[in-house]
Amino acid sequence: MKKIIYGILCSILLLNASCTDFMDNIKPTNSVTDEGIWLTESSAMLFMSKVYRDLDGPYYSVNGLNDHAVDILFTDDCIQIGEKASNQWNLFDFNASSAPIDRWGNRYSSIRRANIALKNLPDSPLPANVKERLMGDSYFLRAMFYLELFRYYGAAILIDKPLDRNTDDIFLARATPEATLQFIISDFQNAADRLPVxxxxxxxxxxxxxxxxxxxxxxxxxxxxxxxxxxxxxxxxxxxxxxxxxxxxxxxxxxxxxxxxxxxxxxxxxxxxxxxxFAYPYRWSSAQTVLAPPEPGTPAEYGWSKDHPTASLADEFEMATGEPFDWNNPEHAAAPYENRDKRFYATLHYNGKPWKNKILYTAQNTPGNLNLKENPNGMYSAGKPSCTKTGYYIGKYMNQDVLCGYDNRGRGVGGGHNFIVLRYxxxxxxxxxxxxxxxxxxxxxxxxxxxxxxxxxxxxxxxxxxxxxxxxxxxxxRRIELALEGKRWFDIQRWKIGEEVLNKDAQGCLVTYIKRPDGEIVPTYETVFVCKKTFMAPRDYLLPIPQSARDKNPNLDQNPLW
CATH class of the missing domain: 1.25.40.900 (Serine Threonine Protein Phosphatase 5, Tetratricopeptide repeat)
Incomplete structure (x- = not known):
């Protein structure tokens, strides 16, 4: 059932063009400020859909663009190797001009849109209940955008109205972290007071x-x-x-x-x-393409396999008995993927897991081919540079019934699942x-x-x-229940454990099939080095304010040590 962002808005306006094209033609800095937007519920709702559309998650596609979440790749749960920004993720090897992600500028564009709504709605001729509801949407979304700035940058410039560069001072300084917090809390409360259950x-x-x-x-x-x-x-x-x-x-x-x-x-x-x-084909989740193993190799099935869970995350899942998993326990080490917490099987792809009506082998070989490095889904594969580097693939979000080809636009194979921001x-x-x-x-x-x-x-x-x-x-x-959902990085920040968990080399589990003297082929398991990780406190707990933003605003201070 396709949702408020696209479905009902297109129905309301009976558009001949695509809904996404119509919304893309609404310009946040000019035409959306016209008073006419606030004269009808349908046009006001269309504007609000644009503000909702500014929300994003770790894996999504808008016009084919992919966004890999910093809050996954900066952590001890996942690594990325082979991409241009790999060392940036693993080593915090960047500066204010080369950070692999910029959440600053685009969030202020989103905040401006929310502020436009909050300025115009009170005097709108819309029914009071409609105005209150739309204001609740606006307060909620503005709080979400500011929360992102708070988490990534520590404090933000607080703006509660659409600024006019001709009359307003636009060179503002950041508020304190406490003031930023209170602004966010106030917005969430204002939203809660207006939104339905x-x-x-x-x-x-x-x-x-x-x-x-x-x-x-x-x-x-x-x-x-x-x-x-x-x-x-x-x-x-x-x-x-x-x-x-x-x-x-x-x-x-x-x-x-x-x-x-x-x-x-x-x-x-x-x-x-x-x-x-998400509403395919206007906006879809690219998780199936970005995260899935590179084989099976039919064009609509293979994935890019960019991000690989670490052994640290895999080993965190308990045994089904509640006993901690321990490589020093001979029974655990002999069969590490048996009798584990159910969430292990739902969160990770691992060696021997059923996948797309086959068995997924992440080992460096397979029982049917003991030649090393010839398993396209396995570690050290010679034929697939996108193969796992840790012995694991991401399993959460992965539905084996969904196709995940390289180019899923227009072919009905794009994943359409929503990204859950908050669950019970x-x-x-x-x-x-x-x-x-x-x-x-x-x-x-x-x-x-x-x-x-x-x-x-x-x-x-x-x-x-x-x-x-x-x-x-x-x-x-919390780590295993919410694994790979974009929560771990913020937990590392607030628990102040970056020095402990991010100054360790990332490890994987290398699985190798061998033939025993009696002829039986069995897997062996070995924890191995994958890549170096470094973390420098207190600097790395926050991202640097983008230098481009500071070049425009002389009153914008930088985070410590950046």
């Missing part, structure tokens, strides 16, 4: 009260580590609204398969609080972490974590954990 089917994809409060809780949790631990109490209080407060029962953990939760057929399931909408499991994790920091491992903390573990088939946490032990358990649970 639920939306009808033809508005799926628009923000709700739960989305605004859930993102507010996530913001408070981030601020507790970055600014002041006092915000843990606010994070717990806000998350509690969705778990046991006024919004109790609005969301629940999806119980029909962890992997399936992310498939297009299951969009807007009970766990989804907010997601970014993260709210439970937020509540558990924040409450534990404030009051220790209360029954509420145990209940939230055990609910997530039960869905995964894992045993409940042992009774009697102290605050420090529970903190470790929560951080483990």
């Amino acid at each position: 639920t939306v009808p089917d033809d508005e799926l994809g628009r923000a709700t009260k739960g989305a605004a409060l859930g993102m507010m809780a996530a913001t408070y949790l981030y601020a507790a580590g970055i600014i002041d631990s006092k915000y843990y109490a606010d994070a717990a209080k806000t998350a509690r609204v969705l778990v046991s407060g006024d919004l109790k029962g609005t969301y629940s953990l999806y119980q029909n398969g962890f992997a399936e939760m992310f498939y297009e057929d299951n969009e807007h399931n009970s766990e989804v609080i907010f997601d970014i909408q 499991a993260e709210i439970l994790l937020t509540l558990a972490e924040a409450e534990n920091e404030v009051n220790g491992p209360t029954a509420e903390v145990y209940g939230a974590i055990n609910e997530i573990r039960a869905r995964a088939g894992q045993p409940a946490l042992p009774a009697g954990l102290d605050k420090s032990e529970m903190r470790k358990r929560i951080r483990h649970e």
Whole structure:
């Protein structure tokens, strides 16, 4: 069912041209400021769709462009080798003029659009309920854009109106981190006050009260580590609204398969609080193309395999018994991919996993061909430079029924699944972490974590954990539950663990099939060096302000040591 961003807007306007072409012709710096935009609900909704369209996720395509999330590749969960920017990701080897991603300028364009709406809506002749709802959308989106600036750059220039360079001072300085936080919190609260609890089917994809409060809780949790631990109490209080407060029962953990939760057929399931909408062929997820293994090799099936999960992430998943996985345990080492947490199988592609009606071999050879380096999906493959460099491929988001050819435009093979920004499991994790920091491992903390573990088939946490032990358990649970969803980088920032986890060489698991003296062919496993990782604190916890932005604004300061 295609959603507010495209579906109902095209229907409202009965456009002859494509919906995306119409929206692309709306210019954010001139024609959209015309008063006529705010005279009808249909034109105001079309404008708002443009602001929604500015949201993006780790893997998406708009007119064929791909964006690889910094919050995946900067972490210990994933590496990229073979791309031009590889060393930049792995070593933080860039400067203010060469950073591999720039979230600064484009976010201020998006903020301007939200500010245009907030300026014009109060005096619009639209019905009061329509205006309030659109203002709720605008506050929510502006908060989302500022939250991104806060997380990547530490503080932002706070602008609450569309500036006119002819009359306004446009050379503004950044606010403090505290002021930036309060601006974001205020916007989320203003959004929550105006947005509905639920939306009808033809508005799926628009923000709700739960989305605004859930993102507010996530913001408070981030601020507790970055600014002041006092915000843990606010994070717990806000998350509690969705778990046991006024919004109790609005969301629940999806119980029909962890992997399936992310498939297009299951969009807007009970766990989804907010997601970014995709509508093929106007805007589609390129995850199937960017992440899938390079074989099977039919034109519509192979992938680019750009990003590879590390052994560090794979080893984090427990055994099904709840016992930590340990290479020093002979039973674990002999069969590392057996009897693991169910989320392991849904998150990673690994050697021996069924994939597209075949067996995926990430080993450097296969049982049917023991010649080394001749497995196109395996480590060190001579024929496929896009093969795995770690022994793993990303499995989350991957639906084997979706085709993933090199050029999926216009051929009906583009992935159309939404990118989930916030789901109920993260709210439970937020509540558990924040409450534990404030009051220790209360029954509420145990209940939230055990609910997530039960869905995964894992045993409940042992009774009697102290605050420090529970903190470790929560951080483990958060890493594996939310793996590769764009959360880990921000967790590393707020937990201040970059020096610990990012100054280690990235490792992979090299699998090799050998023939034993009795003739049986068996796999062997070895952890191996993949690439060097470095991290310099405190500099690398934030991205540099782009030099191009500082060249235009003499009052824009740089982040420390950049």
